[in-house]
Amino acid sequence: MVDKKIRAYREFRGYNQIQLAELSGINVGTIRKYELGIRNPKPDQLEKIATALGLNVSVFWILILKQSEMYSPCYFLLMIQ
Numbered sequence: 001m002v003d004k005k006i007r008a009y010r011e012f013r014g015y016n017q018i019q020l021a022e023l024s025g026i027n028v029g030t031i032r033k034y035e036l037g038i039r040n041p042k043p044d045q046l047e048k049i050a051t052a053l054g055l056n057v058s059v060f061w062i063l064i065l066k067q068s069e070m071y072s073p074c075y076f077l078l079m080i081q
Helices: 002-013 017-024 028-036 043-052 058-067 073-080
Strands: none
Touching (some): 002 058, 043 058
16 A cells, blocks of 8 residues: 555656655665565655655555554554654
């Protein structure tokens, strides 16, 4: 689900993957893998992507919390501290 949101917000901003990579400082191949759902971004990567897209990272955290059933919300709070 995060993969689709990254792509949707990127396209909404009118950026291609190369532009998002440059703005976020993340390799374009990694951005591509996130959008395809091949890899999941770590918290620091999500922060970079959110900042590059002019978003608050909580937009992505809400999705992660909703789709995760194996971790409690406390787990994710510990990850972002």
